[in-house]
Amino acid sequence: MYNKVMTTLTFDTYTYVKKLKAVGFTEEQAEVQAETIKELISEQLATKQDINDLKRDMKEMELRMTVKLGAIMTTGIAIVAAIVKLF
Numbered sequence: 001m002y003n004k005v006m007t008t009l010t011f012d013t014y015t016y017v018k019k020l021k022a023v024g025f026t027e028e029q030a031e032v033q034a035e036t037i038k039e040l041i042s043e044q045l046a047t048k049q050d051i052n053d054l055k056r057d058m059k060e061m062e063l064r065m066t067v068k069l070g071a072i073m074t075t076g077i078a079i080v081a082a083i084v085k086l087f
Contacts, residue, residue, distance in 0.1 A: 011038050 013034040020030035046054075 011041050013038055
């Protein structure tokens with residue numbers, strides 16, 4: 001279908017831990033907080049590439065649906081024409 005381009009989001013956990021410790025977090029609290037945010041960024045947030053892929057997929061789906069709708073309408077018209085011709 002398409003080549004998946006990996007986009008890497010970077011999060012400087014070391015600097016974040018230092019900032020948390022500077023305002024009173026313990027080393028353990030700061031590390032847990034940094035790891036949690038790192039996981040959130042890497043697993044939950046959509047990248048620009050993810051959004052672009054989704055947009056492209058939606059356009060492809062729209063085209064397929066338009067073609068199918070056209071086929072359904074053509075079939076319906078053909079059926080009505082056949083019924084009218086019979087009577």
